[in-house]
Structure formats: structure tokens, C-alpha cells
Amino acid sequence: MARHSIFLLILAAVSLIALGITMLASTTFEVAGEGAEDYVTLWRQLVWLGVSVAGCMVAALIDYNVWMRWRWHILITAAVLLALCYAPLIGVKINGSRRWIGMQGFGISSFRVQPSEFGKIALIIVLAGWFATHETLTRTFWRGFALPGLILMGVVGLIGCEFDLGSALLTATVGMGVMFVAGTKIRYLVLIILACGAGLWAGVKYLPNRFDRIMVTFDLEKHKEGLGLQQWVSKLAFGSGGVDGRGLGEGRMKLSYLPEAHTDFIFPMVGEELGLRGTAAVVLAFAVLVMSGFMVSAYAPNRFGKLLGAGLTFLLGMEALLNMGVTTALLPNKGLPLPFVSYGGSSLVAAMVAVGILINIHRQGVHLTWDQLPVIRRKRRWTPQL
Numbered sequence: 001m002a003r004h005s006i007f008l009l010i011l012a013a014v015s016l017i018a019l020g021i022t023m024l025a026s027t028t029f030e031v032a033g034e035g036a037e038d039y040v041t042l043w044r045q046l047v048w049l050g051v052s053v054a055g056c057m058v059a060a061l062i063d064y065n066v067w068m069r070w071r072w073h074i075l076i077t078a079a080v081l082l083a084l085c086y087a088p089l090i091g092v093k094i095n096g097s098r099r100w101i102g103m104q105g106f107g108i109s110s111f112r113v114q115p116s117e118f119g120k121i122a123l124i125i126v127l128a129g130w131f132a133t134h135e136t137l138t139r140t141f142w143r144g145f146a147l148p149g150l151i152l153m154g155v156v157g158l159i160g161c162e163f164d165l166g167s168a169l170l171t172a173t174v175g176m177g178v179m180f181v182a183g184t185k186i187r188y189l190v191l192i193i194l195a196c197g198a199g200l201w202a203g204v205k206y207l208p209n210r211f212d213r214i215m216v217t218f219d220l221e222k223h224k225e226g227l228g229l230q231q232w233v234s235k236l237a238f239g240s241g242g243v244d245g246r247g248l249g250e251g252r253m254k255l256s257y258l259p260e261a262h263t264d265f266i267f268p269m270v271g272e273e274l275g276l277r278g279t280a281a282v283v284l285a286f287a288v289l290v291m292s293g294f295m296v297s298a299y300a301p302n303r304f305g306k307l308l309g310a311g312l313t314f315l316l317g318m319e320a321l322l323n324m325g326v327t328t329a330l331l332p333n334k335g336l337p338l339p340f341v342s343y344g345g346s347s348l349v350a351a352m353v354a355v356g357i358l359i360n361i362h363r364q365g366v367h368l369t370w371d372q373l374p375v376i377r378r379k380r381r382w383t384p385q386l
Helices: 004-030 040-061 065-069 069-088 114-135 141-160 165-182 185-207 208-216 231-243 266-298 303-327 345-363 373-382
Strands: 093-094 097-103 107-112
Touching: 004 040, 004 093, 004 266, 004 345, 040 345, 065 069, 069 093, 069 114, 069 141, 093 107, 093 266, 097 114, 107 208, 107 345, 114 141, 114 208, 114 303, 114 345, 141 165, 141 185, 165 185, 165 303, 231 266, 266 303, 266 345, 303 345
Parallel strands: none
Antiparallel strands: 093 097, 097 107
């Protein structure tokens, strides 16, 4: 099973990308209206798909241990890109958030990149490298918690200051996941949880819009004309699709009823057009992807590979889980995409680079055959305890 886990991971990723392209064609045509540019969003996503496939191939060919040697350079580059979100002419502000950098100040509005997508991967690389270097000190306070915790909170702070609390929360969760797998004491991780909670409380207090988003989830019907519109219509889309769905291209909620139907809220479009079977297939694909990713990391040849693979897998799975939680109105609206499926070049490229790194880890993994397992068991059973 371990030998073939990477094929299951690739199959799950390709299936999700194919679904994303199909749903993007369905949602953007009706929204764009008539004319030659009906599928302009689809064509842009196809261009980003080409870039992401190239990135995946490069990451699959490069020895993943190279990322450990360059981990500090990668972190500094990610921090600079995150800081550029505040720079004049380069930083792009949309809906009150400064999540993007682009060339709008120079008259080019069609190109935007979201640095936080790559900042998450940079953080995973640095934390995996840190705990691989200080393996014997993982249970200590300074080397096992305080110093890596400062790195984590630094990246989270840069993302949170962009008013992107959803990505900041995801980054903090993934970072703590890597620290937990590495062996950091749980009582130390509680301190990070409290710090993140304090930061979230401050963000909610000084950004009233974020507090309203939290309260909306408790009574969607009351706020369906305001901040609860997206999630209210999202639930209607799921209900409209039922078990079998209305049919591909036959969804109604994409007709300007559901904002961002092709990005953060593409999952309800799957539910409306493909029904419960379609949404269940998406959940199954992510479950297979996560299971395969953890299996790849388990058979990595060294500690860095194990932590890196686990962190990247946890990132993809947690982002999907949060997106589904938001679109089903179980969580406040956070603006997180559904990996591989939602429209967005940065998200797609980052996800495919993560898959490429997992492929390289698998290529170098230590895979045991079935005939080797009984030998190992016998040795463990009969080895005297000294």
C-alpha cells in the first residue's frame, strides 16, 4: 500500500483539479454574460494550471533535502513578499484586506499573487528543518517550543496584519500541527493556542466586521440580507441539489445570487449541480489525499522528510476542511479557497508545489515489502530485553 500511496495522492489531486476546471466553466459562463470573453476566467485558470504543473514537476525532481539547506533564505523571501502587501503601487487592497501583490500601480490589473499561500509552505519547511536539526531538544522549552514558536508567530503576525484572519488561523494551526508531530510538549502548545486566541480576540474587537461574521453563523436567516448572504445562499444551493443534483451547468445560485461562486464558494456549486454524490466524492478525494500524504511522510528516509510531508499534507487537508466548514455555515466566513478546485492561481500553484514535494519524498522513501514484515516482527519478538 505504501508503495502505491503516491499514485492515489496524484489521482486525488488530478480528480479535484478536473472537477475545479469543470465547475469553473459552469459558474463563470453565466456570470460573465454573452460575448467572446465568457470564459476569460477559465482561460486564466488554465494558464495558472500550466504554471502549477511545471512547479509540481520541478518540486518532484529537486531533492527535498535542498529545501532544508535553503530554509532560512526561503523564510526571508516569504517574509519580504508578505511585507510587500503593504507597499505602495505593489500591494493590492480588496474588500478591506491586503492579501495580494500585483502590478496595478503600473497599469497591469490582471496579475495578482497571494504571498500567504507560499508563506505557509515556507513556514512548514523552516519548522521541519528546525526540529530535524534539534531532534534531541524537541522536548525542551527553548529549542522545542519558544524559538520555533517565535518563528511561527512571526509568520502568523505578518499574515494577520493583512486583515486575513482566516489564513492566519490556518497558518497557526498547521504550524502547531508540525510542532505536535515533532514532539513538542502539549502544555507548551497550549500557550500558543492562548496567544492565538488573544490575537483573534484583538482582531475581532478592533475589526467589528469580523465579529459580525462570527455572530452571523448563529442566526443566518436574520442576516441573510447582509453579511450572512453568502452562507445563506450556499445552504440553499446544497438543498436545491439534493442527492442527485440539478445537472452540470443547471445550477441557479451562480446567477449572481451567490457572490464568489467560482472561488471560495465553489463547493456549494458542486452540491447544487452534482448533488450529495458530488460533494461526497470531493470529501472522499480529500480523505484519500490526506491518507496518502501521511503514508508518504511515514516512509520518508529522514526526520526532515517525515515532518515536511506531514506538514504539507496537514495544510492541504485543513484548508479543505475549513473551506467546507465555511460553505456549510458551520464556521464563520474566512475567505479560504478549496485547494485544487477554487479559482485562484496562487492557491493552485502552492498546492501543486506541495504535491511535487510529496512526490520527491516518496521517490526517496524506504518502502518495506510484505515478505520483510514477518522477519522484522520475529526479530522484535525474540530479541532479549537487556
